[in-house]
Amino acid sequence: MNENKIMRIFKRILYDYIYIPLKILSKDKRALFGLIVLIIYILMSIIGPIFVPLNLEPNMEERYQPPSWKHPLGTDFAGRDIFAQIVNGGRDILIAAFLAGFVTIGLGTIIGLIAGYIGGKVDIIVTTLIDIFLTIPGFPLLMIIATWLLQSGITVNILMIAFLLSITSWAGLARSVRSQVLSIKQEPFIEVDKCLGLSKFHIIFKEILPNAMPYIAINFMLSSVSAVYSYTGLMALGLIPYTPGNWGAMIHMAQAYVGTITGAGCWYILAPSLVIIILQVSLVFLSNGIDKIFNPRLREW
Amino acid sequence: MSKDSVKKKDVILSIRGLTVEFRVERGILRAVDNVYLDIYKGEVLGLAGESGCGKSVLAHSILNIVDPNGYIKSGEILFNSNGESIDVLKLSKSKLRKFRWSKISIVFQGAQNSFNPVIKVRDHFIDTVEDHKGRVSRKTIFKLASKLMENVHLDAKRVLDMYPHEMSGGMKQRTLMSLSFILNPEFIILDEPTSALDVLTQKYIVKLLRDIHEETGLTMLFITHDLATLAEIADRIAIMYLGNIVEVADVYTIFYEPKHPYTKALLKSIPSIVGPLEDLKPLPGPMPDPINPPPGCKFHPRCPERMEICKKVRPKLIDIGGGHLVACHKYKPTK
Amino acid sequence: MPNPLLKTENVSKIFEVGSMFGAKKHIKAVENVSIEIGENEILALVGESGCGKSTLGKLMLALLRQDSGRILYYLNNGYKDIWSLKGEEFKEYRRNAQLIPQDPYTTINPMRNVLSALTPPLLHYKIAKDRKEARKMAAELLTMVGLVPPEDFFKRYSCRLSGGQLQRIAIARAISVKPKFIVADEAVSMLDASLRIEILDLLLNLKKKIKTAYLFITHDLAIARYFARDQRIAIMYLGNIVEIGKTEEIIQNPLHPYTKVLLMSVPIPDPKIARSRGLPKLKSLEIPSLVNPPPGCKFHTRCPYAEKICEEKVPELREVKGRLVACHLL
Numbered sequence: 001m002n003e004n005k006i007m008r009i010f011k012r013i014l015y016d017y018i019y020i021p022l023k024i025l026s027k028d029k030r031a032l033f034g035l036i037v038l039i040i041y042i043l044m045s046i047i048g049p050i051f052v053p054l055n056l057e058p059n060m061e062e063r064y065q066p067p068s069w070k071h072p073l074g075t076d077f078a079g080r081d082i083f084a085q086i087v088n089g090g091r092d093i094l095i096a097a098f099l100a101g102f103v104t105i106g107l108g109t110i111i112g113l114i115a116g117y118i119g120g121k122v123d124i125i126v127t128t129l130i131d132i133f134l135t136i137p138g139f140p141l142l143m144i145i146a147t148w149l150l151q152s153g154i155t156v157n158i159l160m161i162a163f164l165l166s167i168t169s170w171a172g173l174a175r176s177v178r179s180q181v182l183s184i185k186q187e188p189f190i191e192v193d194k195c196l197g198l199s200k201f202h203i204i205f206k207e208i209l210p211n212a213m214p215y216i217a218i219n220f221m222l223s224s225v226s227a228v229y230s231y232t233g234l235m236a237l238g239l240i241p242y243t244p245g246n247w248g249a250m251i252h253m254a255q256a257y258v259g260t261i262t263g264a265g266c267w268y269i270l271a272p273s274l275v276i277i278i279l280q281v282s283l284v285f286l287s288n289g290i291d292k293i294f295n296p297r298l299r300e301w
Numbered sequence: 302m303s304k305d306s307v308k309k310k311d312v313i314l315s316i317r318g319l320t321v322e323f324r325v326e327r328g329i330l331r332a333v334d335n336v337y338l339d340i341y342k343g344e345v346l347g348l349a350g351e352s353g354c355g356k357s358v359l360a361h362s363i364l365n366i367v368d369p370n371g372y373i374k375s376g377e378i379l380f381n382s383n384g385e386s387i388d389v390l391k392l393s394k395s396k397l398r399k400f401r402w403s404k405i406s407i408v409f410q411g412a413q414n415s416f417n418p419v420i421k422v423r424d425h426f427i428d429t430v431e432d433h434k435g436r437v438s439r440k441t442i443f444k445l446a447s448k449l450m451e452n453v454h455l456d457a458k459r460v461l462d463m464y465p466h467e468m469s470g471g472m473k474q475r476t477l478m479s480l481s482f483i484l485n486p487e488f489i490i491l492d493e494p495t496s497a498l499d500v501l502t503q504k505y506i507v508k509l510l511r512d513i514h515e516e517t518g519l520t521m522l523f524i525t526h527d528l529a530t531l532a533e534i535a536d537r538i539a540i541m542y543l544g545n546i547v548e549v550a551d552v553y554t555i556f557y558e559p560k561h562p563y564t565k566a567l568l569k570s571i572p573s574i575v576g577p578l579e580d581l582k583p584l585p586g587p588m589p590d591p592i593n594p595p596p597g598c599k600f601h602p603r604c605p606e607r608m609e610i611c612k613k614v615r616p617k618l619i620d621i622g623g624g625h626l627v628a629c630h631k632y633k634p635t636k
Numbered sequence: 637m638p639n640p641l642l643k644t645e646n647v648s649k650i651f652e653v654g655s656m657f658g659a660k661k662h663i664k665a666v667e668n669v670s671i672e673i674g675e676n677e678i679l680a681l682v683g684e685s686g687c688g689k690s691t692l693g694k695l696m697l698a699l700l701r702q703d704s705g706r707i708l709y710y711l712n713n714g715y716k717d718i719w720s721l722k723g724e725e726f727k728e729y730r731r732n733a734q735l736i737p738q739d740p741y742t743t744i745n746p747m748r749n750v751l752s753a754l755t756p757p758l759l760h761y762k763i764a765k766d767r768k769e770a771r772k773m774a775a776e777l778l779t780m781v782g783l784v785p786p787e788d789f790f791k792r793y794s795c796r797l798s799g800g801q802l803q804r805i806a807i808a809r810a811i812s813v814k815p816k817f818i819v820a821d822e823a824v825s826m827l828d829a830s831l832r833i834e835i836l837d838l839l840l841n842l843k844k845k846i847k848t849a850y851l852f853i854t855h856d857l858a859i860a861r862y863f864a865r866d867q868r869i870a871i872m873y874l875g876n877i878v879e880i881g882k883t884e885e886i887i888q889n890p891l892h893p894y895t896k897v898l899l900m901s902v903p904i905p906d907p908k909i910a911r912s913r914g915l916p917k918l919k920s921l922e923i924p925s926l927v928n929p930p931p932g933c934k935f936h937t938r939c940p941y942a943e944k945i946c947e948e949k950v951p952e953l954r955e956v957k958g959r960l961v962a963c964h965l966l
Contacts, residue, residue, distance in 0.1 A: 188737035189745050189753075191699055192809060195735045196757040197727065206756070210747040297746060297795040351828045454921060471921060499684040500855070501918065504901035508915050526829060529858075529903035533910040552907045570830045571905050572862040574887055581862065583834035587798060 031289020108173030116181025347535030881959025
């Protein structure tokens with residue numbers, strides 16, 4: 001590949017995947033707000049820990065301090081800086097959430113596409129599977145699995161967590177992708193594609209999939225939101241081993257040691273809760289704008 | 302109805318300066334643009350034009366039932382009956398309700414949607430009559446309904462007990478027509494009454510309407526995009542283009558001696574099963590954007606006979622003799 | 637005709653309708669149809685909605701599979717059943733049988749732009765050797781169908797194009813692989829009246845450049861007469877072909893009672909003629925259901941000339957006065 005070609009591909013990626021989406025999002029105020037907040041969170045997780053290192057040594061004189069210059073968000077039950085914990089805890093949460101989001105939409109999309117396009121017996125088997133998973137309550141199942149893992153002593157890494165978090169959420173997306181595939185299959189342009197000799201692969205992934213993309217993209221955002229709640233929820237209940245500084249862990253500790261919303265030490269529970277809620281809200285706002293990126297019909301030009 | 306009988310007659314409906322606009326994403330769409338049209342008592346007036354020309358909106362405005370996105374910006378619609386003249390647009394809600402269906406009736410496009418799917422046909426008749434005339438004996442209603450249905454070749458005994466979904470498209474359309482006539486309106490608007498029907502049923506419905514018209518002298522406004530259908534039933538035809546009326550004349554003049562370039566081009570672009578095929582010519586150029594119509598005469602970019610003035614000044618609808626109205630700079634009004 | 641390009645032999649198609657728990661109903665959409673299309677000829681297939689003409693078109697394109705009968709394609713000096721073709725032979729048939737659908741707004745993928753609608757088949761059949769050449773060819777195709785300048789259209793999506801423009805793109809797609817046979821399924825029915833002639837003229841002009849046979853499906857006899865002038869028309873009723881022959885002969889002198897009634901009912905844009913025509917005599921206005929079609933000749937319930945034999949025996953297409961008609965009374 002010569003230089004020219006590389007330059008061209010780079011320019012195309014820059015244009016199609018960065019410039020255009022930004023232009024689209026900039027027209028929707030809420031989506032833009034969501035994007036900015038998300039970027040702040042990501043930056044905070046990546047470079048934050050360099051500037052605000054985590055110091056987990058207990059410092060009993062400074063317990064439950066209210067916010068001050070030295071401790072912007074106050075201190076916890078052991079006198080440790082809350083702000084540093086927030087900044088350092090973001091990494092795990094964001095990675096787990098987005099990874100879980102990807103697994104959900106990956107599983108859901110592939111399964112939905114296969115069931116919808118192939119039809120017949122395969123479809124019946126898959127649909128039954130989807131229905132079973134839809135009826136299993138997600139969070140309680142996670143709690144059970146988490147407790148079992150805790151007792152079994154298996155070390156849990158982030159990828160396993162991501163898969164676990166998506167254990168039931170893929171089913172909803174699979175079902176709606178499948179029904180979209182079923183209806184798009186009948187459209188005249190698919191018939192013309194068949195006449196033009198285009199391969200099944202092309203039809204499924206290049207013609208049908210783009211039609212389902214807006215829904216899949218929004219589902220990604222919402223799956224991430226759900227994964228954040230599941231993850232921090234599990235930790236808040238103390239069901240999975242955590243690294244200190246993790247937001248869910250903070251809530252868990254706060255419940256154990258402080259447990260009040262007002263008064264001394266309230267920052268220990270408020271800080272992580274607020275930070276989680278703001279993240280969720282920004283993701284939801286962003287999901288509103290995502291629709292326009294994947295659906296050219298909604299664009300204004 | 303022959304050519305002569307259209308001359309000096311009473312005007313039953315007079316549309317004056319009607320403008321109807323719609324708020325859409327890209328701006329304001331003026332669907333009906335300052336339209337003046339008189340409809341004479343006892344005539345069949347055909348309103349023809351392509352999709353998007355505003356004919357349906359015009360029809361709905363007569364009964365003040367414009368889509369929620371739209372609003373009547375200006376104009377009056379005067380209905381003359383029993384010596385008095387009422388502006389339909391100024392009627393109060395309750396008076397308007399009484400007015401609709403008893404004075405002016407409408408048969409909508411796509412008959413399937415006009416019925417309530419959960420009640421039988423007989424109940425549609427009962428509801429309609431009781432709504433307007435209060436309690437009337439069922440016997441009277443059914444006698445009336447049966448006679449009307451007989452006229453449209455429907456077996457009343459069978460049809461009255463049916464639910465709408467049990468009927469075919471053609472049956473629904475004919476039932477709707479009977480329903481429109483039950484209150485004996487003076488004026489009926491038919492919006493694409495034959496579009497969704499097969500050709501054979503279409504022919505019958507058109508003949509039926511002609512017969513009903515001959516018998517009762519009912520005034521009809523027949524809206525369609527299919528000019529050929531009007532050749533059989535209309536007394537006069539009005540041609541609409543992008544919200545304006547561009548030509549009005551009796552049916553023979555429109556087909557044999559059209560004056561407006563759009564009418565001429567339209568007639569030349571309709572294939573027929575009779576006549577030589579070489580005469581057909583497509584209309585040049587694309588249909589302009591209705592939100593930003595061309596300045597001056599809206600047809601000028603596609604007009605083979607355009608002049609300088611056509612680009613700047615919108616032509617008014619003028620009488621060039623014998624009730625023949627044209628909106629084109631090439632013609633001068635007769636004094 | 638000598639060596640027609642594509643022919644159907646006694647082809648039938650039945651659709652099953654009904655729920656899992658109720659009795660399944662069978663709709664005989666196409667029944668026992670045998671027609672031929674010669675190279676570079678136009679056959680207009682005329683009938684009212686529900687008569688099975690679209691289904692027949694799709695069967696000939698192998699988009700649906702027939703339940704009985706064969707569809708034969710002329711390949712390598714012989715006829716082969718299209719469902720028995722494999723490999724290169726199937727690829728050759730597939731490339732030569734294209735479709736122009738009815739609704740311009742769903743003829744290209746609404747989520748993909750015009751360029752991506754045109755280039756895949758060019759690359760797939762290696763008509764263009766790379767993306768750059770495919771782009772050039774796409775520009776040529778758009779110019780051929782009257783969309784100039786072509787570059788203006790590459791990045792547009794179907795929501796920003798008009799019905800006429802979209803139908804031209806549909807035509808560009810169909811001709812891009814230079815097929816020998818195109819099925820135009822009500823290709824102009826959803827366009828404005830003033831546009832139809834333009835698109836039909838475009839198709840006729842293209843036919844002169846790229847010799848293609850057309851199966852032109854329509855419910856409008858006047859349009860069929862315009863497009864298939866000096867060619868052939870087939871009239872279809874409830875799944876059967878009832879009359880087939882030269883266009884102008886059928887229009888001027890219809891033989892089958894259904895064709896006669898149809899011609900008497902088509903609106904004519906001429907007041908003197910229109911107002912003096914009588915009403916065709918029909919026994920009934922109701923179209924029989926496709927689930928329980930009438931026995932014998934399907935038209936007998938409405939035919940003004942029906943006799944006893946018409947209720948009992950299905951008429952076969954026989955040669956009468958130089959064309960094929962399915963009627964007992966001739």
